[in-house]
Amino acid sequence: MDVFKCEDCPAVFSLRRNLTRHVRQKHSQGEAERFICDDCGASFSRFDNLNKHLRERHTDPVINVLCERCGLGFSRQKLWIRHRCDAVSVRKDARKRKNARQGERVPKRRRHSNDIFEPSALIS
Numbered sequence: 748m749d750v751f752k753c754e755d756c757p758a759v760f761s762l763r764r765n766l767t768r769h770v771r772q773k774h775s776q777g778e779a780e781r782f783i784c785d786d787c788g789a790s791f792s793r794f795d796n797l798n799k800h801l802r803e804r805h806t807d808p809v810i811n812v813l814c815e816r817c818g819l820g821f822s823r824q825k826l827w828i829r830h831r832c833d834a835v836s837v838r839k840d841a842r843k844r845k846n847a848r849q850g851e852r853v854p855k856r857r858r859h860s861n862d863i864f865e866p867s868a869l870i871s
Contacts, residue, residue: 749763751763752766753770753774755770755774756774768793780792784797784801784804786804787805810822811824814830
């Protein structure tokens with residue numbers, strides 16, 4: 748397997764294109780190429796980061812997954828799985844803060860149980 752080493756720092760890459768990108772972003776003289784968002788002016792050193800920004804900040808998300816407990820919608824299943832909130836945790840937050848002020852141990856935030864995170868929850 749080939750190894751591509753940066754001449755300016757200890758970075759090592761398995762692909763030449765990754766070394767080339769690294770050198771352009773980290774060690775180029777003068778101003779490196781920037782990708783600018785036309786909507787808000789945000790600046791990115793990589794085109795894929797600009798595309799990610801455009802998807803996340805400037806497009807209306809398509810709701811593909813709904814939380815059955817609290818009704819929140821998510822565009823990606825990964826975000827939905829990360830969510831896993833307890834629908835009653837909002838009411839419990841005030842009680843947790845009160846318990847903490849009284850010196851009691853504050854329990855960790857409860858999450859939805861895994862059994863409700865089934866493919867049947869996906870919106871068709």
